Amino acid sequence: MQIGCCWFDRQNKQLIDQSKDISWPLNDQEYWVLEQLVLHRGQVVSIHQLELPSMNRTTMIKIVDSFIQFLGKEHASLLEYIPEQGIILYKNATSQPSSLMMSPLGPMSYSKYLIVMLLVIAGCVYAYSGLSxxxxxxxxxxxxxxxxxxxxxxxxxxxxxxxxxxxxxxxxxxxxxxxxxxxxxxxxxxxxxxxxxxxxxxxxxxxxxxxxxxxxxxxxxxxxxxxxxxxxxxxxxxxxx
Missing domain, CATH: 3.30.565 (Heat Shock Protein 90)
Structure with a gap:
């Protein structure tokens, strides 16, 4: 199953980035979340449906956020968090930015998102100067x-x-x-x-x-x-x- 630049290998429970030639061995929780999103691709999958008995909402959202990071900027919009509804895996990348505005406690307001982005940029500048x-x-x-x-x-x-x-x-x-x-x-x-x-x-x-x-x-x-x-x-x- 192709997801952006990645291939979802169900048999071996891996997400493979073909452009970078790296693979992500999925644990049971990660595999369950991705499997549900793939089975209902193009549809909103409820938070309740994605959760396992041993997995809380915060863990589930962290898993989805990890998928977004692994997909990279070009394909990150394939995954979107719909407030109070669930997660959707699109068939094609969209221009909607709401998937980047998730937090473990729920959706992030646009003003808070801007503040976070400014802090991230400042941190990168500081890290770069320190490394230099x-x-x-x-x-x-x-x-x-x-x-x-x-x-x-x-x-x-x-x-x-x-x-x-x-x-x-x-x-x-x-x-x-x-x-x-x-x-x-x-x-x-x-x-x-x-x-x-x-x-x-x-x-x-x-x-x-x-x-x-x-x-x-x-x-x-x-x-x-x-x-x-x-x-x-x-x-x-x-x-x-």
């Missing part, structure tokens, strides 16, 4: 990570005030989890640790045909031994596909 500055500084740790799909991602770590052997132990732990990803869409991931090691920032970037795509994540911990890294967390912050 650090590009002249040698990273404390650098490694090429090969995903299961065969893609290469450059990991750069900045933590100059940490002892090298301690840093290596921490990074090896992080690299081990990232390598378990089925697919990583990012060309580079930059990790900056705070001086007290209780928080860190991640800046991910990927070059597309038209421009650069950025994604920022910041994590704060209450104490050093607090566990935070897991396969679920890597997917939640969009490091893993």
């Amino acid at each position: 500055t650090t590009s002249y500084i040698k990273a404390d740790y650098s490694e090429q990570i090969l995903s299961k799909q065969g893609g290469l991602t450059q990991l750069l770590v900045y933590a100059a005030d940490d002892e090298q052997h301690k840093l290596n132990e921490k990074i090896d732990f992080i690299v081990k989890h990232i390598k378990s990803c089925d697919a990583i869409i990012w060309q580079s991931i930059t990790l900056a640790l705070s001086s007290d090691k209780l928080s860190f920032s991640l800046v991910m970037k990927q070059q597309t045909d038209a421009s650069w795509l950025y994604h920022n994540v910041k994590l704060s911990r209450a104490y050093l031994d607090q566990k935070w890294l897991s396969a679920e967390w890597l997917k939640e912050v969009h490091i893993c596909d």
